[in-house]
Amino acid sequence: MITPGVLKEFERRIGRENLFTDVTDRLTYSYDAAVVDPVVPAFAVQPRTSEALSWAVRLCNENLIPMTVRGAGTNLSGGTVPSSEGAVVLTNALNRIIEINEEDMFAVVEPGVVTAKLALAVESKGLFYPPDPGSQSVSTIGGNVAENAGGLRGLKYGVTRDYVMGLQFFDANGDPVKTGSKTVKCATGYNLTGLLVGSEGTLGVFDRIILKLIPLPRDRKAMVAVFNDLNHACETVAAVIAHRIIPATLEIMDNFTIRAVEASSHAGLPVDAAALLLIEVDGHPAQVEEDAEKISTLCKKFEARDIRVAKDAAEREKVWSARRGALSALAKIKPTLVLEDATVPRSKVPHMVRAIEEISRKYNISIGTFGHAGDGNLHPTILTDRRNSEEWKRVESAVSAIFDEALTLGGTLSGEHGTGIAKSCYLEKETSKATILYSKRLKSALDPNRILNPGKIIWDKTDSS
Amino acid sequence: MSEMKLLVDLMRELEDQLIVCMRCGMCQAVCPLFEQTGREADVARGKLALLTGLMNEMFKDAEGTFERLNRCLLCGSCAANCPSGVKILDIFIKARAILAGFMGLSPAKRILLRGMLSHPKFFDRLTEWGAVFQTIFTKPVNDLIGTSCSRIASPLLSDRHFVPLASRPFHRTTPELNSNPTSSKIKVLFYVGCLIDKIFPQVAEAVVKALKHHGVGIFIPPNQGCCGIPAVSSGDMKSFEKLIVHNLNAFSGTSYDYLVTACATCTSTIKKIWPVMIKGLPHINSQMEERVYEISEKSMDINEFLVNIIGVSSSTSPRDASGIPITYHDPCHLKKSLGVYQEPRALIKSNPAYRFSEMPSADWCCGLGGSFSLSYYEISSRIGKKKRENIVTNGCRVVATGCPACMLQISDMLSQSGDRVRVNHPVEIYADSLW
Numbered sequence: 001m002i003t004p005g006v007l008k009e010f011e012r013r014i015g016r017e018n019l020f021t022d023v024t025d026r027l028t029y030s031y032d033a034a035v036v037d038p039v040v041p042a043f044a045v046q047p048r049t050s051e052a053l054s055w056a057v058r059l060c061n062e063n064l065i066p067m068t069v070r071g072a073g074t075n076l077s078g079g080t081v082p083s084s085e086g087a088v089v090l091t092n093a094l095n096r097i098i099e100i101n102e103e104d105m106f107a108v109v110e111p112g113v114v115t116a117k118l119a120l121a122v123e124s125k126g127l128f129y130p131p132d133p134g135s136q137s138v139s140t141i142g143g144n145v146a147e148n149a150g151g152l153r154g155l156k157y158g159v160t161r162d163y164v165m166g167l168q169f170f171d172a173n174g175d176p177v178k179t180g181s182k183t184v185k186c187a188t189g190y191n192l193t194g195l196l197v198g199s200e201g202t203l204g205v206f207d208r209i210i211l212k213l214i215p216l217p218r219d220r221k222a223m224v225a226v227f228n229d230l231n232h233a234c235e236t237v238a239a240v241i242a243h244r245i246i247p248a249t250l251e252i253m254d255n256f257t258i259r260a261v262e263a264s265s266h267a268g269l270p271v272d273a274a275a276l277l278l279i280e281v282d283g284h285p286a287q288v289e290e291d292a293e294k295i296s297t298l299c300k301k302f303e304a305r306d307i308r309v310a311k312d313a314a315e316r317e318k319v320w321s322a323r324r325g326a327l328s329a330l331a332k333i334k335p336t337l338v339l340e341d342a343t344v345p346r347s348k349v350p351h352m353v354r355a356i357e358e359i360s361r362k363y364n365i366s367i368g369t370f371g372h373a374g375d376g377n378l379h380p381t382i383l384t385d386r387r388n389s390e391e392w393k394r395v396e397s398a399v400s401a402i403f404d405e406a407l408t409l410g411g412t413l414s415g416e417h418g419t420g421i422a423k424s425c426y427l428e429k430e431t432s433k434a435t436i437l438y439s440k441r442l443k444s445a446l447d448p449n450r451i452l453n454p455g456k457i458i459w460d461k462t463d464s465s
Numbered sequence: 466m467s468e469m470k471l472l473v474d475l476m477r478e479l480e481d482q483l484i485v486c487m488r489c490g491m492c493q494a495v496c497p498l499f500e501q502t503g504r505e506a507d508v509a510r511g512k513l514a515l516l517t518g519l520m521n522e523m524f525k526d527a528e529g530t531f532e533r534l535n536r537c538l539l540c541g542s543c544a545a546n547c548p549s550g551v552k553i554l555d556i557f558i559k560a561r562a563i564l565a566g567f568m569g570l571s572p573a574k575r576i577l578l579r580g581m582l583s584h585p586k587f588f589d590r591l592t593e594w595g596a597v598f599q600t601i602f603t604k605p606v607n608d609l610i611g612t613s614c615s616r617i618a619s620p621l622l623s624d625r626h627f628v629p630l631a632s633r634p635f636h637r638t639t640p641e642l643n644s645n646p647t648s649s650k651i652k653v654l655f656y657v658g659c660l661i662d663k664i665f666p667q668v669a670e671a672v673v674k675a676l677k678h679h680g681v682g683i684f685i686p687p688n689q690g691c692c693g694i695p696a697v698s699s700g701d702m703k704s705f706e707k708l709i710v711h712n713l714n715a716f717s718g719t720s721y722d723y724l725v726t727a728c729a730t731c732t733s734t735i736k737k738i739w740p741v742m743i744k745g746l747p748h749i750n751s752q753m754e755e756r757v758y759e760i761s762e763k764s765m766d767i768n769e770f771l772v773n774i775i776g777v778s779s780s781t782s783p784r785d786a787s788g789i790p791i792t793y794h795d796p797c798h799l800k801k802s803l804g805v806y807q808e809p810r811a812l813i814k815s816n817p818a819y820r821f822s823e824m825p826s827a828d829w830c831c832g833l834g835g836s837f838s839l840s841y842y843e844i845s846s847r848i849g850k851k852k853r854e855n856i857v858t859n860g861c862r863v864v865a866t867g868c869p870a871c872m873l874q875i876s877d878m879l880s881q882s883g884d885r886v887r888v889n890h891p892v893e894i895y896a897d898s899l900w
Binding site for chain 1 (some may be wrong): 484486487488489490491493503504507510511514515518523524525529530533547549550649779811
């Protein structure tokens with residue numbers, strides 16, 4: 001329960017200037033980047049020290065206040081949308097890179113460190129932190145770990161999970177829990193790190209994160225292949241993997257997306273092409289050369305009408321700016337953009353792409369598809385106007401159909417955006433009743449007062465506020 | 466309640482522009498204010514959410530929204546980097562007008578905008594008196610930068626190091642001019658702008674020198690008024706309209722090919738804000754509207770004019786290590802609003818006496834933001850100090866920038882740290898190379 005006395009206590013422990021109770025400030029913490037209804041929290045706090053963060057959790061627990069941790073609020077599944085009776089706990093003032101250890105190749109950071117800033121700091125020392133979610137220029141490491149964020153390099157380098165060596169987090173009581181270590185190997189205790197990564201703020205609140213770093217690849221080469229047939233592009237993707245080549249990045253863009261990017265950036269993309277593959281290989285220069293050669297041959301075999309290899313950094317930049325521009329180019333077409341991330345085993349990418357085209361026709365809605373073809377993580381992007389309620393119903397049906405298709409193909413509802421509130425009601429479909437029950441038992445054992453981001457991942461009628 | 470309804474109706478006009486924001490949050494990466502505070506209400510996404518919330522009647526705090534809306538540098542970094550292309554500045558300025566109309570102007574702004582700024586002749590006189598009396602209350606602190614500070618504790622000046630009012634403003638030395646083009650066959654209207662006229666007249670002298678050198682015909686209309694940015698950004702449409710009408714009259718009677726200014730903010734105001742904000746103003750008829758569009762088309766930054774129209778190019782003579790080290794700060798209103806960033810660099814490089822090198826984050830806002838600095842000097846200084854560090858890291862002896870407002874802020878920041886770095890406009894650097 002929130003009483004003036006409770007708020008006074010927050011003020012005392014966290015600082016008056018770090019507590020926001022004004023409705024105008026609270027409203028700015030009611031949403032994230034997902035297309036879900038906003039919920040205005042009861043207050044927000046911005047702890048500036050680890051101790052203050054611990055107090056925030058403790059006070060929420062003691063007073064039964066549901067709390068939602070928020071980094072940059074770029075979540076795409078509604079995971080940072082708070083409860084109306086709850087608190088938003090901001091981590092963006094906890095933004096110190098505590099250590100970058102070159103000898104042992106790890107970094108220790110606070111949860112509010114911005115992903116791109118860490119990547120840059122690490123690169124300046126010749127090291128590499130590969131996870132690069134689309135929002136990396138603003139997203140925080142804490143958020144990335146809580147969502148198990150992916151990115152363009154998932155195919156070769158994996159996702160955030162693969163780089164978390166250890167954690168220090170606060171449990172629901174605000175007490176510090178330690179898991180993992182700074183060593184490559186660590187076999188003590190339960191693998192709580194594994195449990196906490198992707199837990200979306202429902203099991204604990206990160207205080208310190210130990211991240212694995214790797215050597216920066218010595219060389220990289222980017223290329224673009226142009227296809228007249230979408231199927232051929234998809235088959236090329238499957239063939240590249242089947243030939244045991246693992247590019248750092250292997251992205252696809254369909255015709256709808258190509259036209260959108262060209263219309264907004266005039267980058268000279270072939271607007272009549274059915275699909276583009278954007279590929280980057282990296283590693284030892286000799287390997288890069290050989291892989292690039294092999295990929296070119298495969299593209300030709302699958303009737304790519306044109307293959308362009310970036311000759312220098314500027315040309316490489318052009319390739320990736322076209323890809324990075326995809327989402328924004330699509331966003332400019334209609335007011336509402338629903339970005340999905342249903343993921344299938346990569347051999348099933350051709351099936352999935354065809355199914356999305358079919359769904360787009362059936363429900364008569366615009367869907368641009370681009371994404372990480374190499375790891376099966378496509379981004380069917382629905383363009384609509386949420387104010388048009390008739391069309392919005394069709395959009396909801398189409399989203400449901402996309403999920404069904406992904407599950408039929410042996411895939412998952414979400415490759416990298418998380419479950420949040422947007423997908424929680426579909427989770428049982430992907431898993432089983434027992435899975436939900438098991439998760440619920442786990443949750444209530446670790447968070448008996450249901451204060452840690454309730455209503456996310458495992459949906460419950462009692463959670464709806 | 467009925468008043469609230471009226472506000473909601475007015476806000477509805479912004480709906481089609483507001484709905485474009487998809488709350489992706491990418492504006493957080495580039496907002497100089499958000500970088501300092503980490504508060505969502507300080508970044509564009511938060512402000513757009515507030516305006517949307519007000520429109521959808523999610524809450525009713527118009528006053529709180531207005532206050533947060535005004536806590537913005539209007540630097541346009543968010544708009545320039547917005548993936549969805551939300552017209553953030555248009556929305557913010559229109560919303561300020563709506564909310565100011567609803568709530569009324571603060572008494573201080575009323576005196577400043579309605580009483581002084583919108584009466585150009587009176588404003589000129591006032592600043593001339595100010596120039597006479599300022600020496601009594603202020604003392605010089607940095608001879609190289611030319612800054613002063615207050616002799617006595619003053620709430621208005623606080624601990625600023627400011628460049629004082631010029632003893633002879635430009636409109637005193639050159640009240641008007643109307644010369645015909647020679648070699649270039651081009652005639653320009655030179656719009657001086659308040660800060661250059663009253664604080665940096667040497668920049669205007671440099672503009673005239675450069676234009677004459679290239680045989681450009683110059684029309685300097687007498688009695689020019691302010692471009693209106695302080696008024697329109699405060700939501701004071703009455704003063705804004707008055708200034709536009711005043712300037713339309715002042716600019717008439719002589720034909721010209723371009724309207725040039727050496728002030729990034731004046732150029733972007735005339736070019737971008739005039740055409741958007743004149744719609745629906747009661748005293749602007751269709752003929753005046755046409756003229757505003759025409760003037761907007763013809764308006765051009767002086768760097769852009771000299772490089773792209775006249776064809777000034779970088780010096781070919783080698784710049785050895787003995788050249789004076791110089792760097793450049795991108796004014797937001799020049800790079801982000803108008804896309805002009807190569808031209809001023811080209812202009813600087815055209816002077817062989819200087820050796821140019823980039824500073825880190827040259828296009829990060831200096832933190833002034835016009836009246837933002839008056840209301841939030843502490844945050845404005847924190848942003849400014851970051852700029853100062855980047856300038857000092859560069860090791861330059863001169864920092865050039867294409868906007869007198871940035872010149873003021875950078876002078877303040879450098880002077881406070883006791884740095885020996887001169888602050889110039891690129892056109893001064895260029896004019897120095899001319900005989």
